[in-house]
Amino acid sequence: MGSKKSLSLKPLKRIAMGPIVSIYEGIQSAIKSLLAALLSGVEVSGRVDNYLEFLAKFGDRLVDGAFITLEQALLAIIVAVIMATIFGVGRVSTSLLIRSISTTYIEFFRGTSLIVQLFWIFYVLPFFGVVLDPYPAGFIAVGLNLGAYGAEVVRGAIQAVPRGQYEAAYALNMSARLRMRRIIFPQAVVIMLPAWGNLLIELLKGTALVGLISVTDLMFQSRQIYSLSYAAIETFGTILIIYYLIARLLITPSMRALETRLSRNLKRS
Amino acid sequence: MEDMSQYPLELNGDDVPMVRFMNVSKRYGDLTVLDALNLDIQQSEMVTVIGPSGSGKTTVLRMLMTLEKINEGVIYVDGKPLTHMEKNGVLVPASDSYIRSVKGDIGMCFQHFNLFPHMTALQNCIEAPIHVLKMNKKEAIERAEDMLEMVGLADKKDQHPIRLSGGQQQRVAIARALCMRPKVMLLDEVTSALDPEVIGEVTNVIKKLVAEHNLTMLMVTHQMGFARDISDRVCFFFDGKIEEQGTPTALFDNPQRERTQQFLSAVKSAD
Numbered sequence: 001m002g003s004k005k006s007l008s009l010k011p012l013k014r015i016a017m018g019p020i021v022s023i024y025e026g027i028q029s030a031i032k033s034l035l036a037a038l039l040s041g042v043e044v045s046g047r048v049d050n051y052l053e054f055l056a057k058f059g060d061r062l063v064d065g066a067f068i069t070l071e072q073a074l075l076a077i078i079v080a081v082i083m084a085t086i087f088g089v090g091r092v093s094t095s096l097l098i099r100s101i102s103t104t105y106i107e108f109f110r111g112t113s114l115i116v117q118l119f120w121i122f123y124v125l126p127f128f129g130v131v132l133d134p135y136p137a138g139f140i141a142v143g144l145n146l147g148a149y150g151a152e153v154v155r156g157a158i159q160a161v162p163r164g165q166y167e168a169a170y171a172l173n174m175s176a177r178l179r180m181r182r183i184i185f186p187q188a189v190v191i192m193l194p195a196w197g198n199l200l201i202e203l204l205k206g207t208a209l210v211g212l213i214s215v216t217d218l219m220f221q222s223r224q225i226y227s228l229s230y231a232a233i234e235t236f237g238t239i240l241i242i243y244y245l246i247a248r249l250l251i252t253p254s255m256r257a258l259e260t261r262l263s264r265n266l267k268r269s
Numbered sequence: 270m271e272d273m274s275q276y277p278l279e280l281n282g283d284d285v286p287m288v289r290f291m292n293v294s295k296r297y298g299d300l301t302v303l304d305a306l307n308l309d310i311q312q313s314e315m316v317t318v319i320g321p322s323g324s325g326k327t328t329v330l331r332m333l334m335t336l337e338k339i340n341e342g343v344i345y346v347d348g349k350p351l352t353h354m355e356k357n358g359v360l361v362p363a364s365d366s367y368i369r370s371v372k373g374d375i376g377m378c379f380q381h382f383n384l385f386p387h388m389t390a391l392q393n394c395i396e397a398p399i400h401v402l403k404m405n406k407k408e409a410i411e412r413a414e415d416m417l418e419m420v421g422l423a424d425k426k427d428q429h430p431i432r433l434s435g436g437q438q439q440r441v442a443i444a445r446a447l448c449m450r451p452k453v454m455l456l457d458e459v460t461s462a463l464d465p466e467v468i469g470e471v472t473n474v475i476k477k478l479v480a481e482h483n484l485t486m487l488m489v490t491h492q493m494g495f496a497r498d499i500s501d502r503v504c505f506f507f508d509g510k511i512e513e514q515g516t517p518t519a520l521f522d523n524p525q526r527e528r529t530q531q532f533l534s535a536v537k538s539a540d
Contacts, residue, residue, distance in 0.1 A: 162383075164379060164381055164383035165383060165385065167336055167379065167383060168379065168383035168384070168385070168442075169385075170334075170336065171334055171336075171375075171376065171377040171379075171446070172376075172396070172397035172401060172445070172446075172449060173369055173372060173373045173397065173401050173449065174397060174400065174401055175369070175401075176365075178400055178401070182396065182400065183385055183396075186387050187385075187386065187387055190387075265386070265387065265429040265431065266386050266387065266429070266431060267431065
């Protein structure tokens with residue numbers, strides 16, 4: 001298959017985001033230390049007799065997995081938002097070509113399953129000379145998939161902006177591009193936020209599949225823990241709660257805050 | 270196909286009207302909304318269009334703003350064709366970029382104001398001057414502040430539309446349109462969506478505009494008293510045609526056509 005170039009984000013991450021990365025890693029190790037401190041009295045024997053022992057033994061792995069899941073979700077969100085914006089706007093373009101390309105993207109990624117797309121990107125693309133590490137392949141697949149759903153949300157929101165806004169911008173002699181960029185899209189963003197809240201939770205859960213191409217996310221770690229401990233309830237019960245907490249404590253409140261902030265001047269208080 | 274050679278490529282001479290509708294028809298399928306309309310509006314003239322709903326009066330304004338495509342005829346603005354452009358010596362339907370180059374002379378205010386809700390009053394007013402006319406920001410702000418002052422809203426410039434009353438929003442919309450320095454101003458039922466007690470503040474601004482600015486205006490309204498006060502000419506539309514037109518005094522006090530009489534007496538009894 002000739003020479004392959006493998007894409008890894010690690011070096012990029014270190015150079016461009018040095019300070020952010022160290023804060024992030026700080027948080028991660030703080031959580032581990034906290035966990036260790038809480039469980040300091042717990043004896044860990046060969047087998048796992050209770051939940052505290054389970055946590056003392058596998059807590060670090062769960063924390064590592066949770067953070068990989070978070071990273072994958074965050075990067076996938078970036079991909080999804082970019083794709084959704086491009087193709088959602090493309091869906092309402094006056095150019096038939098752009099509309100067709102957008103429709104094709106949306107139909108393809110909505111119409112086939114995420115796990116198949118993931119395997120295509122990871123196992124099939126190398127045959128076409130595109131080789132991705134599991135890590136970028138994971139979030140790119142999830143991002144492309146959810147981006148297709150997002151594109152329809154973006155289109156719907158653009159079309160939900162009252163027609164009078166278009167007419168007023170047109171009457172001020174704004175070009176089509178300017179109307180979209182300055183008048184229609186900013187208002188569409190406010191309309192589309194609640195639907196994005198749903199999509200982002202869906203996306204987080206979608207990242208559980210990246211473990212299948214050996215990204216060491218929460219799902220991957222839990223399967224390893226299970227095969228070492230056979231503690232099914234503890235393992236899968238814990239990750240269930242972790243997934244829920246990420247959605248409930250990170251995604252939902254962030255979206256709420258964003259909604260409040262963006263609609264601040266649009267609603268009477 | 271319509272014979273386009275009957276339409277001049279541009280209007281020349283001493284008395285070129287600011288706006289000319291020449292033979293303009295508008296149809297939606299089988300329904301004819303406007304039937305071969307001919308209407309000239311002179312520089313600085315204030316023309317009011319009245320008529321029952323469905324008579325095509327709002328369509329006249331929307332066609333002039335090119336929000337509606339016309340099926341036949343040509344509209345000229347300041348001597349230049351608006352809906353068409355010259356190609357090989359005849360007029361062909363205008364491209365979007367050509368239309369943009371001509372319709373910059375036209376401003377419009379709407380029944381429902383249509384202010385941009387995510388921008389303050391001032392931002393509404395400077396948006397197009399900065400991004401369309403490429404004015405520098407400082408100049409655009411000065412002009413916008415002048416216009417907001419003119420409509421009596423200098424103190425509301427940093428408010429978002431949601432914090433303004435309907436009358437205030439409509440005045441901002443008028444200021445916003447004026448910031449583009451149009452030659453022709455279109456007012457489409459600008460008081461129809463307002464509470465009765467704030468109509469006066471908007472009509473006063475329009476009166477001031479007529480008195481102080483050299484604007485050509487075309488207005489659709491249901492307020493007959495207001496139309497009589499400020500118009501140079503009133504056109505009564507009925508069934509896609511100008512049924513009757515004349516000075517306000519002539520049309521309101523001495524209407525000649527039966528339909529005009531019926532319409533005016535119906536409006537009067539409703540008041």
